[in-house]
Amino acid sequence: MTEQLKGSASTREEDWDIVIKPSKGSAPDLGLVWRYRDLVWMFFMRDFTTFYKQTVLGPVWYIIQPSLTAMTYYIVFGKIANLSTDGLPPFLFYMSGTIIWSYFSVCLANNSDVFSKNANLFGKVYFPKLVVPLSVAMSGLVAFAIQFLLLLTVAVGMKIAAPDLALNYRFLFMTPLLLLYIAVLGIGAGLVVSALTVRFRDLVYAVGFMTQLWMYATPIVYPFSQIPERYHWFFYINPMTTPVQTFRWALLDAPALPASLCLANLAVTVAIATCGLMLFARAEATAMDTV
Template sequence: MTGHLTKRESEIGSESWDIIIRPSGKTGVGLTAAWKYRELIWMFFKRDFTTFYKQTVLGPVWYLIQPTLTAITYYIVFGKIANLSTDGISPLIFYMSGTIIWNYFSACLTNNSETFSKNSNLFGKVYFPRLVVPLAVAMSSLVAFFIQFTLLLTISFVLWLSQDGIEINFRFVLATPLILLYVATLGVGAGLAISALTVRYRDLVYAVGFVAQLWMYATPVVYSYSQIPERYQWFYHLNPMTTPVQLFRWALFNASPLPLSVCLANVTATLVIMIGGLILFARAEATAMDTV
């Protein structure tokens, strides 16, 4: 009997494992581990993309309907009734450009705010870096952005060909990837922080949509930055979504550029949110399955 156990122990000891999970007192943000699982990120991306279109009637057309109806509504309410200035940009594309940038940020934020609770069954069965899921969400949300961005460009070129006074600047080709990277960093970082907090405080989930809506109206989405009174502009130094919305319009339609101080303050705030989100997420990852 003893000999049998000794042989079995020697067999177990001779096995080689790809990953050995050991407790650690250190808290890492997991970016290196997530990169090693980049193929899994791609698999989750395809899963999210397929799940969205499954059993839908119109499929990707919903991505076109939403920003179009939203832009028309904003045009009626804020353009016609409130008579807010759009800095000389055609109202339809002014509102649509702000909407699609905000939509991408909102998707990264809200879809990642319940990472642990929504994926608890999966997390409890198999090991992989949990950061893989939020990164896949940011990638899948890009699909909606590019569909809506194509619609925006199409409308813009039609207006340009009709000599509607619209001016298109092709620097957006270089600026758009950088703006998207910025928005993804901010949205994922904020989403990671919220998902880490909701492990202990479940009611925060109900506040995410409400806070996101308030955040949108505190961002120059339905109004231009030039319309903000000088005494309130300090607030937009603290709001990191000011920069991508205004820069997107500047890159496409030569809207009013932002002061450098606003851009630097917004970039700093975004980096702080991302680093803080990574740290909170990594700490919550260790005990999340015991709490959720």
């Protein structure tokens, strides 16, 4: 009788399609995340529709925000401060930096409180929690696509009005690579903050302030060529230097960055992403007990 019970129990265990095991806390199971890719798409659609469900202008805000921001930078930094733009049209210079930074800030800010924002959902249903940060990065791509089309429209219009304006087609293959780079960096940095906020809630309030400081430490409103050489070391460890300057180089033929700086930024991005995944995996095991 006992042997029959043991046999039936083992048979029932083998019949399960998915077996949930305790997390070892070392690294997330990326294969499991891939199996839940339909859930990533569902969260993406939820975030997109929820955000604009009760808005009047809807996606038009994606056009208004970078336009007003670029115009403000043009007046303050271009006209009043009289900062150089490497010979590029000021409005294109500021808008190109703005839309690149906006995508990064969305990935960082919206992933910095994953556990607290989704505590009710995480406590009721099991799924890989890394699904949520990935859906956030996908949602940010919609805003970037609209803003990028606006930038291209303005650039083509200026090209028609001033044929001497240099426009390149490098952006066709460079932009997807830069977006992947920014998504990895933004998600990684957001996961670091999200894992730490499980124990240190004050970090949530510091994210906006630190993001603003990070932006001014990145060549958004000033070109890299205007940075004194003695400060170049700082931009070697600032991983957002490469995507901003490379995007301007790919589209507007701005001066390219040294290869050593790009490699250094890439190494920092990989380190941040790896650290974020490891911390997130550790926090995932106990987050629902402390949030």
